[in-house]
Amino acid sequence: MLAASGVIDLLVPRGGRSLVERVQRDARMPVLAHAEGLNHTYVHAGADFAMARAVLANAKMRRTGVCGATETLLLDAAIAPALLPEIVADLAALGCDFRADERARAIVPGLPAAGENDFSTEWLDAVLNVKIVNGVDAALAHIAAFGSEHTDAIITEDAEEDEYFLARISSAVGLWNASTQFCDGGEFGFGAEIGIATGHVHARGPVGLEQLTTFRYVVRGSGQVRP
Numbered sequence: 001m002l003a004a005s006g007v008i009d010l011l012v013p014r015g016g017r018s019l020v021e022r023v024q025r026d027a028r029m030p031v032l033a034h035a036e037g038l039n040h041t042y043v044h045a046g047a048d049f050a051m052a053r054a055v056l057a058n059a060k061m062r063r064t065g066v067c068g069a070t071e072t073l074l075l076d077a078a079i080a081p082a083l084l085p086e087i088v089a090d091l092a093a094l095g096c097d098f099r100a101d102e103r104a105r106a107i108v109p110g111l112p113a114a115g116e117n118d119f120s121t122e123w124l125d126a127v128l129n130v131k132i133v134n135g136v137d138a139a140l141a142h143i144a145a146f147g148s149e150h151t152d153a154i155i156t157e158d159a160e161e162d163e164y165f166l167a168r169i170s171s172a173v174g175l176w177n178a179s180t181q182f183c184d185g186g187e188f189g190f191g192a193e194i195g196i197a198t199g200h201v202h203a204r205g206p207v208g209l210e211q212l213t214t215f216r217y218v219v220r221g222s223g224q225v226r227p
Contacts (some may be wrong), residue, residue: 012195034198036122037067037101039150042139044156045078047222052155059179061094065124068183072129074139103132172205
């Protein structure tokens with residue numbers, strides 16, 4: 001199948017990372033796919049605390065094995081001492097485990113330490129990476145370094161900071177004050193979802209039948225010639 005160029009126009013692999021990477025590597029025709037959903041939720045200093053807690057609980061724990069689940073919390077240092085203990089308590093009560101950087105562990109000492117590869121791991125499980133950042137630019141830098149251009153979100157009441165963030169992420173889906181688990185063709189009104197694409201050409205993000213459409217041009221004239 002991977003070599004059937006001219007017979008198959010497009011492959012849409014659905015499965016684990018190893019399958020998707022194999023198809024992307026060996027296919028002789030276009031592939032619509034994402035290898036991983038290493039998604040972030042950045043809670044900005046201007047966030048509403050109750051909203052941040054509710055959105056993050058859904059983004060991480062609604063369904064931990066879907067590609068739209070949040071894998072990393074980026075929490076603004078200005079609000080971390082007040083908000084992080086509440087977030088940890090919320091998620092721990094739902095069965096979540098954590099991998100935290102040193103700054104987060106200084107606030108909640110019982111958190112497990114993040115290892116060298118944890119921030120580049122798509123857990124697809126009840127495990128959340130936690131990192132404290134100094135503002136939106138630090139959050140953007142982390143996403144650029146570790147993200148998979150799938151789905152990233154900002155929680156804030158500051159519309160200017162929201163627009164700044166969304167204009168600078170390269171993710172296929174960016175969200176403001178909403179769960180990353182909204183990244184879904186059905187939720188976007190596309191009907192049955194065929195896949196999610198993180199490439200930069202043609203279909204990107206959640207994909208339904210309409211998003212796969214290409215154009216064909218038919219010109220009907222009456223003898224026109226081009227000067």
